[in-house]
Amino acid sequence: METKPTTRNPRTENQQAQRAQLTNLVTTYQTLSSFIRGAYPSKPKNLSDYNMFIKENLSSRVKVYLNKAEAFQKACIVAPYNISEGRLQGIETVVQGDVLRTSLRVPRSFRIEDDTTVEDVSMALLRANPQMQEGDQISILHLIQHVPEKGVPHVTWKQYDFTLDTISYGAIHSEFYSDIPKSLFRVNNGCIETGAGIEMGGVAYVLSREVGRKTQISTQSIVLTPDNSIYKEYSSEEKKKEAAGSYAVVAKKKTVAPKKAVNTKVVIPKNEYLHGFISKSKKILSMKKILIVLLLVFGVAMVAQNNMVGQEETYTKKEVGLIKQMQELSERQRSVEDKIGMQDKYIDTVKENISDFKTSVIAITTIVLALGGIIVSIIISMQNRKTKEAVKKSNKDLEEIKKIKEEIIKNKGIVSKNKEQVEKDASEIRKMREDIQSDKTPNEQTPELQNKIKAYAEKTTETKTIVEYTADDWFLLGYDAQIKEKHEDACFYYKKAIESKPDYADAYNNWGIALSELDQLKSNPALFEESIIKYKKAIESKPDYADAYNNWGIALSNLAQLKSESALFEESFDKYRKAIELRPDDPEAYYNWGKALSHLAKLRSDPALFEESFIKYREAIKSKPNDADAYNNWGSSLWELAELKSDPALFEESFGKYKKAIEINPDYTTAYYNWLFALKQLTQIKINIEKLFPYLEEYLEYCKDKITRSDIENDADFATLKEYPRFRQLLDKYFPKEKS
Incomplete structure (x- = not known):
């Protein structure tokens, strides 16, 4: 085997x-x-x-x-x-x-x-x-x-x-x-x-x-x-x-033999049971058997009637004759009577047959009615059972409906509460978004707004899971990170906002700003180029987005300064021009355009570009008269042109712009030092020394609280002035408590 x-x-x-x-x-x-x-x-x-x-x-x-x-x-x-x-x-x-x-x-x-x-x-x-x-x-x-x-x-x-x-x-x-x-x-x-x-x-x-x-x-x-x-x-x-x-693992299947039934009770379905009952009734009460029974009874009755016998008697001849005649008459009479009796019997038989037939019909009718009653009773019983089951199921369904209704009412309350919270959050977000000033960076917004955004960000991280964050939640987390100058975190949050809402123009714009700010820390041109991509995406989602065009121009200007490329400056001018077309009274676009023109003018040593930058600063101040930054940068462009031309009048004009910037913002440290730097540059050109002292006195009058006597006295650029008594008189006048 x-x-x-x-x-x-x-x-x-x-x-x-x-x-x-x-x-x-x-x-x-x-x-x-x-x-x-x-x-x-x-x-x-x-x-x-x-x-x-x-x-x-x-x-x-x-x-x-x-x-x-x-x-x-x-x-x-x-x-x-x-x-x-x-x-x-x-x-x-x-x-x-x-x-x-x-x-x-x-x-x-x-x-x-x-x-x-x-x-x-x-x-x-x-x-x-x-x-x-x-x-x-x-x-x-x-x-x-x-x-x-x-x-x-x-x-x-x-x-x-x-x-x-x-x-x-x-x-x-x-x-x-x-x-x-x-x-x-x-x-x-x-x-x-x-x-x-x-x-x-x-x-x-x-x-x-x-x-x-x-x-x-x-x-x-x-x-x-x-x-x-x-x-x-x-x-x-x-x-x-x-x-x-x-791994060639073969699982053996276990065959289970079916179990034999013990004491099995055969249950006939209700429709089959009713059909059998009617069939048996038909067999028992068939018409044929009824008729056979009736005929047998009728036959027995006829035989009994015809079997009766009378007694014999003896009669005389005459009597016999008479009897014979009487018998004949009797026989005839009997014959007639028999015939009549037979007719009567026939009639009675017919009547009895009719009566029996009627009885059979009545019996059959009664049986049929009885069967009908049984059937109707069964049907009514079945219907009652179904009705009870239906009522029971209906009651159960009603209980379920009642529970569902209670759950709906409960959930409705929760949904209503959640809806109120969502509406409250949406209103809060909308208010914060409206309060954000587009001409200012996140950390330049009002302290009140910064605190609101910070509080909302903290509430979001504490009360929501990450999968519950909305695009606006991610955006405000990014904005909060920008306020804290955590630019890489901000980039991450803005990215998540865009994943939730691919056409989120504001998220793209702020992502670009965060990348630009990050570049200023790392001096990486790649980050500026990446920020430009984000501004393009913002404009694709929102073609009339003036802020995105303005920020795009800033990124190009910064990249141009980093690479010293004139073409990038020219490209930035197009973006500022587009921003002003969309928003003609935008002081930021004019201001940034003026700065870009000043940088290009300095790169090319081109007086005409300086003059053009002055026009842009003037337009910015026209739309925003208290713009200290515009006055400060206008002053810087003036002294750079003054230095290029060796023109004292332009220096004097720049002093006026710095003075105006300080009047608007007395704590504007940059304007103080730019004014001092321009003043020192003036000492380097050929000019009557006596003309310098009025400029110096005006500067000391405005800036005495921001500088010290030693800042002026020990500055090598003022060495030529120290020989003149007027110099010490001015120091004593504005710094009386200090001793040289």
């Missing part, structure tokens, strides 16, 4: 144990409990189905398996894109070659050596990453995939933490690399990246911050190495079957 070869089952006890341990991120994420602050009530746009699968199964024991194909391709199916949606700006990671580069920066001159302390690294990170704060924690999360030659592939988890602290570590001088692996935190050209050839798996850098009793966390990115891809998304049950199949 031929024996079939047995199928090898690789699921040995050891392999079963390994499979039981292979819970991947379902268990691994439990070690991340400090980073996961609650499940998502709905699926955010930036999370994949696999992320949601992990989230839904955090508290269960669902097993996820690696099949042979995935193990062969060295796939790491345990690395979702976002572990947690955070409120801090994420530490981005990108694969570059055989290393993983992060968005963390340090000064280019900084290096991490074996003796570099945690304090040194903290100071470098805080200096180069404005979004970070003292006390923030950086966690490095490392998923390492193991593919053994025998058994099932599995994953191990490692986590390394350090705190940005420049104080507490100072005394102990903890070496940075004593706790953090070199392969996961290296410096290259001012960037933090991994070493080459790190173990297969996922790496993430997480920023967290304690705020009161809450912990804020950055959006986290785990990048797979070396190819930066997720092999497959799947559900647990499908994956289990797939993995089992790939």
Whole structure:
């Protein structure tokens, strides 16, 4: 007899144990409990189905398996894109070659050596990453995939933490690399990246911050190495079957025999029962049997009547003759009577037949009526049962309806309350948006408005989950960050606002402003160019957006100054012109256009461009008479032209503009120093010294509270004036308490 070869089952006890341990991120994420602050009530746009699968199964024991194909391709199916949606700006990671580069920066001159302390690294990170704060924690999360030659592939988890602290570590001088692996935190050209050839798996850098009793966390990115891809998304049950199949695991089906019925009672349906009852009744009360019974009774009665016998008597001959005659007559009479009797009997028989027939008909009719009554009774009974069931169901439905009604009333109250809160928030947002002055940057808005926006931002973060944030919520969070000069955070919030509302023109415009302000700190032309893209997007969403055109012009002017390119200045003029076409009385556009003309005039040493800038400043002041900035910049353009022409009259005119700026804003420090600088430039050209003293006295009269005697007396540019008594007389007049 031929024996079939047995199928090898690789699921040995050891392999079963390994499979039981292979819970991947379902268990691994439990070690991340400090980073996961609650499940998502709905699926955010930036999370994949696999992320949601992990989230839904955090508290269960669902097993996820690696099949042979995935193990062969060295796939790491345990690395979702976002572990947690955070409120801090994420530490981005990108694969570059055989290393993983992060968005963390340090000064280019900084290096991490074996003796570099945690304090040194903290100071470098805080200096180069404005979004970070003292006390923030950086966690490095490392998923390492193991593919053994025998058994099932599995994953191990490692986590390394350090705190940005420049104080507490100072005394102990903890070496940075004593706790953090070199392969996961290296410096290259001012960037933090991994070493080459790190173990297969996922790496993430997480920023967290304690705020009161809450912990804020950055959006986290785990990048797979070396190819930066997720092999497959799947559900647990499908994956289990797939993995089992790939390892040639054959599941035996258990056949269950059907159970025999014991003491089975046959129940005839109601319609079949009624049909049987009628059939039996028809068989018992058939017309044929009724007629046979009637005929038998009638026959018995006739036989009994014809069997009667009389007594014999003796008669004489005469009597016999008479008797014979009488008998003949009697016979004739009897014959007639018999005939009559037969007719009567026939008639009676017919009557009896008719009567019996009538009785049968009545009996049948009675039976039919009885059957009809039974049927009607059954129907009525059934109908009553159905009616009772219907009433019972109706009562149950009424109870359900009552509960639903109560729930609706309750929910209506909640909805009404929520609606009132939403309307209140919308009204509050609308009022704040109306109060924002478009001609001022966020930190130039009124203190009252700044406090309102700050309070709203704090309320939003405390009372709403991230998935509940509206586009306006993200926008005001960005605006609050700009007020606090946290420009990178502001960029993140404006980006989220646009993700919620793609045509949000104001968010694009403010994002551009935040990028421009960030560039002024970093002097990076790329940021100006990126801001220009945001202004273009704002105008695409809102073609008549005058502020976006004005800001676009500013970005071009700043980039032109950085690169010293005349063409960029010319391009900025077009944007200012467009802003003024849309809003003819816009003082900001005229003011910025004047500044751009002054810069180009200085670059080209062109008096005509200076004169043109004066026109723009004049138009700005016409629309906004108390514009101290316009007066100050007009004065600066005048003394630059005065210096170009060596014209004392232009210097004197510039002094008048500075004086006007100080009258509008007595605390305008820039105007004080610009006026002093112009005055010192005047001393450098050929002029009658005696004419300088009236200018100096006018300056001291206006600025004596903002400068000291030594500022004038010890300034080398006034050395030629010290020889004249008039110089000391003026110092004594305006600084009587000071002694030389």
